[in-house]
Amino acid sequence: MSYNETPIAYPAAGANRPGRSRRPLGIVDHHMAGYLPGTSAMFMNPSTGYATNYGIGSMRSGVFEIHEYVPDDQVAWGNGNDFLNTYAVSIEHENNRAAGPASKPTPEVHELSARFHAALALKWDWRIDGRVQLVLRDFPNHDFYERSVTGFGTEFNVTGHRTVALKDCPRDLDMQWIVDRANTIINGGTAPQQLTIWQRQEKEIRMPYLMKCDDSEGRYGEIGKVYYILVEAATVTEVQSVAEANNLALRFGDAVSVTYATFEKRLGGKPTVTPV
Ligand SMILES: [Zn+2]
Incomplete structure (x- = not known):
């Protein structure tokens, strides 16, 4: 198992991005309902019309990587919401297209995502209550559909696509686990929670x-x-x-x-x- 934490450029086609620069305030998490090679190809194809900032998954067995479609200091059309497109880094997570337990992104995708969430928080100095940390708020009932998201960047800085879209994205991605793990990394510690995702996954698999x-x-x-x-x-x-x-x-x-x-x-x- 290896993790490449340095994003690799897979530039989204010009037609799929507005080409505007910005300073991001947080992250919107997505699931691919598919795999990294397909998602990367889709965003590089000019007929797609949109792209997120990043995608996390594996191109070959045992190697997990981050693809950069649109750099984090540029707006991406990935969230279907103008406010979050402008202020959030959008990240896709590889998973099985199927519904149910099989759709959960793997523990490795969660792990690399947590490291990347932590790296972004440190890079952009995202502070809540005066210190660099990630705070999740998820609004699965689309409270902010077509609106700006109150408190994003000041009270919390991670949310899911379903906050602003009429879909259940990122479905079974465990955003709380990612945020907890990222905060552990930000604080320089090892992660007792790291076991949790394996245990949770194991439990689901056994249902x-x-x-x-x-x-x-x-x-x-x-x-x-x-x-x-x-x-x-x-x-x-x-x-x-x-x-x-x-x-x-x-x-x-x-x-x-x-x-x-x-x-x-x-x-x-x-x-x-x-x-x-
Ligand atoms: Zn999404």
Whole structure:
């Protein structure tokens, strides 16, 4: 596992950015609902029409990096809100497109993001109550949709896209964990909270869930079929009717597409699939 904390330039196309300079006051966090290579390609493509400032994820296994689409001292069109575009550094986080536990960005993405949040706070001297620190406020009910965000930069300096947009971005990104960890880094300490994200992730992974087989080679199931996974007992049950799948989805959320790699990681190998 390695982290490259120095942003790498992947400049957004000229058509995707206003080219205005500014002094940022804080951060707006996003999730990609996808992966770093795709997001970077999208923002470099002039037909996209917008771009955030940064994206965090991995281009190859085990290496995590930060892509710079628009430098932090320039306005980016990433937040769908003029006030936050002007005053916030927008950061995308790589994650699975699926909903549910699988959509949470990895612990590594959280870790690199926390380091980057800390670096930005120190660089721009973001102070709340007289000292450099990050403070999160999340308004998932879109309190500030189409408006300027009261207190941003003075009472708090980190928020999620959903504060100003009618969408649930950054969904399962753990912004509170990132802010806690970043503050630990700012204060020069090691991070007892660092374990938390792993533990939280582990807990979520162990919850029962529905998955849709996404393995063209049929190593664990039949492509497109829905399975009920109980990790605790390492059992996989084939869901045989749409009615049953809908029933289970009410309790466990919609089925998520699972590749063989994810399946193996979660269940530690190929368990027996039992019919209902
Ligand atoms: Zn977003």
